[in-house]
Amino acid sequence: MSLEFLQGLLLGFGAAVPLGPINILLMNEALKSYKNSLLIGLGAMSADITYLVFISYGLTQYLSHPIFLQLLSLFGGMFLLYLAYLIFRGRNSTIKSVQVHNKKGVVKYYTKGYILTLLNPYTVLFWLSTTTYSMTNDSFGFVLLGMICAISLWITLMPFIVHAKRELISTKASYMMAVFSSIILVGFALSLIYKALFLDS
Numbered sequence: 001m002s003l004e005f006l007q008g009l010l011l012g013f014g015a016a017v018p019l020g021p022i023n024i025l026l027m028n029e030a031l032k033s034y035k036n037s038l039l040i041g042l043g044a045m046s047a048d049i050t051y052l053v054f055i056s057y058g059l060t061q062y063l064s065h066p067i068f069l070q071l072l073s074l075f076g077g078m079f080l081l082y083l084a085y086l087i088f089r090g091r092n093s094t095i096k097s098v099q100v101h102n103k104k105g106v107v108k109y110y111t112k113g114y115i116l117t118l119l120n121p122y123t124v125l126f127w128l129s130t131t132t133y134s135m136t137n138d139s140f141g142f143v144l145l146g147m148i149c150a151i152s153l154w155i156t157l158m159p160f161i162v163h164a165k166r167e168l169i170s171t172k173a174s175y176m177m178a179v180f181s182s183i184i185l186v187g188f189a190l191s192l193i194y195k196a197l198f199l200d201s
Contacts, residue, residue, distance in 0.1 A: 008146020
């Protein structure tokens with residue numbers, strides 16, 4: 001059982017650690033507010049769980065359908081362009097802690113993480129592949145638990161470290177990070193849109 005749990009941890013970190021849209025969003029928000037960044041991470045993890053529920057109910061054939069993945073790529077790309085615009089627009093913001101005091105703020109950041117992950121076709125493909133692989137194991141529950149624990153650790157600790165070290169980052173560096181992050185997100189967005197409109201037609 002411990003071996004299966006370790007396997008799940010490795011799979012979970014394999015999904016959470018690589019640089020992608022959600023991690024860029026987490027790092028940028030963590031420079032200003034750990035709480036907001038954590039909310040984004042919780043939203044992202046909720047989207048992962050949503051797809052796991054879909055898969056567990058036998059909806060694999062619909063999730064892996066080319067048209068479904070094509071629509072995800074298109075809308076995901078458009079949402080990434082919107083997030084890139086928001087980050088670029090706030091590039092001159094000073095690094096300071098911004099606390100959420102109302103439900104509207106909580107929902108706003110949670111929804112960002114949830115929608116971004118839900119509209120990412122790579123999220124679907126990852127969970128389809130890992131669950132298919134892991135379900136062949138008699139202790140699938142422990143593998144799944146390990147994956148969820150790994151993702152939970154990453155969305156909790158990574159933003160905390162970035163937020164704790166934010167004083168070491170100059171205003172100019174924060175500005176450049178926002179610009180660079182926007183460019184990367186635009187790259188991800190255009191890639192998804194291109195695949196949706198041309199490669200899957």
